[in-house]
Amino acid sequence: MVKKLGAEFYNRKDVVKISKELLGKILVTNWKGVITSGRIVECEAYAGVIDKASHASGGRRTPRNEIMYGEGGYAYVYLCYGIHHLFNVVTNSRDIPHAILIRALDPIEGIEEMLLRTDKKKLDHTLTRGPGNVSKALGIFTKHSGLSLLGDRIFIADDGGRYSKKETAASPRIGVDYAGKDAFLPYRFYVKGNPFVSGKPR
DNA sequence: GAGTAGATCCTCT
DNA sequence: GAGGATCTACTCA
Numbered sequence: 001m002v003k004k005l006g007a008e009f010y011n012r013k014d015v016v017k018i019s020k021e022l023l024g025k026i027l028v029t030n031w032k033g034v035i036t037s038g039r040i041v042e043c044e045a046y047a048g049v050i051d052k053a054s055h056a057s058g059g060r061r062t063p064r065n066e067i068m069y070g071e072g073g074y075a076y077v078y079l080c081y082g083i084h085h086l087f088n089v090v091t092n093s094r095d096i097p098h099a100i101l102i103r104a105l106d107p108i109e110g111i112e113e114m115l116l117r118t119d120k121k122k123l124d125h126t127l128t129r130g131p132g133n134v135s136k137a138l139g140i141f142t143k144h145s146g147l148s149l150l151g152d153r154i155f156i157a158d159d160g161g162r163y164s165k166k167e168t169a170a171s172p173r174i175g176v177d178y179a180g181k182d183a184f185l186p187y188r189f190y191v192k193g194n195p196f197v198s199g200k201p202r
Numbered sequence: 203g204a205g206t207a208g209a210t211c212c213t214c215t
Numbered sequence: 216g217a218g219g220a221t222c223t224a225c226t227c228a
Contacts, residue, residue, distance in 0.1 A: 046220075053220065064213060082210030084221050101220060132221050142212085175220055198221095 002026070002159040007150060010072030010091050015098040018091050019045040019189050023168055026157045027105060029138045036113050036138050038105030038128055039161065042190040042197045044173045046088070048097045052182040053173060056097035067146050068097035075154055077135070077145040084132030087140050089149065089156070103131045103174075103188070104196045105138075114138070125195040163191055174198065 005025065012018060028037040046054040048068075055065040055078070067076045068090055076088040076099055092098040105128040107114060114127055114137040128137050135141070140154070149155050170186040190197045 044220075055220080060214095062214065078220080079212055080219060081221055082212070082219090086220060088220085099220095103220095126222095130222065173220075 002157050005149070005156045005158060007071070007073050009156075010089065010149065011093055012072075013092055013096075015045045015047050015091050015100065016187065019043050019100050019187070020168070022089070022100060022102075022156070023189055023191055024161050024163045026108065026159060026161075027102060027138065027154075028109075028157055029140060029154045030152055031139055034110065034113055034139075036107075036110030037157075038107045038109075038134075038138070040102060040104075040156075041106050041194045042102075042104035042188070044101045044103060044189070045187040046099045046101060047187070048092075051185075051187075052180055053185075054097070054099070056099075061097075065097065068099050069095055072098075073149045075140075075144055075147045075149060077140055077142050079142045080132070085135035085141050086131045087135045087138070101131055102134055104129050104190070104194075104198055105134050106194060106196050107137070127196075129196050130198045167192055 022040050022043050025040050026037050048056050049059045056068050067074055071094055072091040074090040076090050078086050080086050088099040088101050090099050107128055111123055117139055118136050128134050147154055169192050171188045172184050173188045
């Protein structure tokens with residue numbers, strides 16, 4: 001039984017808790033009938049204004065991150081280093097800019113299509129490892145920023161699959177060294193032993 | 203195997 | 216005009 005997550009899932013206040021619950025859920029994109037999906041095995045929480053690693057740190061508000069200040073349940077896509085598209089899930093309610101970065105997926109559906117998009121010959125653990133690759137494999141670009149996850153084009157589903165506490169772990173986030181002590185917050189959640197988890201142990 | 207540099211472009215100051 | 220929530224390839228050991 002697969003069911004799409006509704007607004008009540010995203011609009012809760014505890015972004016860390018939502019992040020943990022996202023592990024095991026399925027991210028689906030449906031561009032003009034072409035469906036690709038994967039199970040979320042790694043993500044990071046960005047806790048709004050108090051989090052120096054977040055784009056909304058200290059209450060920063062720009063046209064780019066405006067979507068983070070909206071309702072939960074929207075996609076926030078951002079281009080990093082001119083190359084990588086990073087896909088985030090906006091959570092919490094209006095004016096509270098919490099978001100969750102999806103870092104890795106375990107591919108389920110549309111693997112052929114993902115291989116085409118990423119210019120790979122065969123499935124290997126690099127296909128959906130790392131946020132840049134996830135977006136590439138699912139065909140997510142900055143123009144998709146602001147899309148509702150309650151629609152049909154991009155959404156997150158629950159098929160009842162769930163990882164137990166023993167199978168998951170938390171660690172400091174990746175690539176946010178500039179954030180001072182906030183870089184050490186254990187806001188990265190992943191499935192232990194999954195080959196798609198980008199492992200840069202610290 | 204580990205460490206480092208380069209790619210590449212949008213966004214904010 | 217500078218820098219970034221990254222990835223890959225290449226160098227050196």
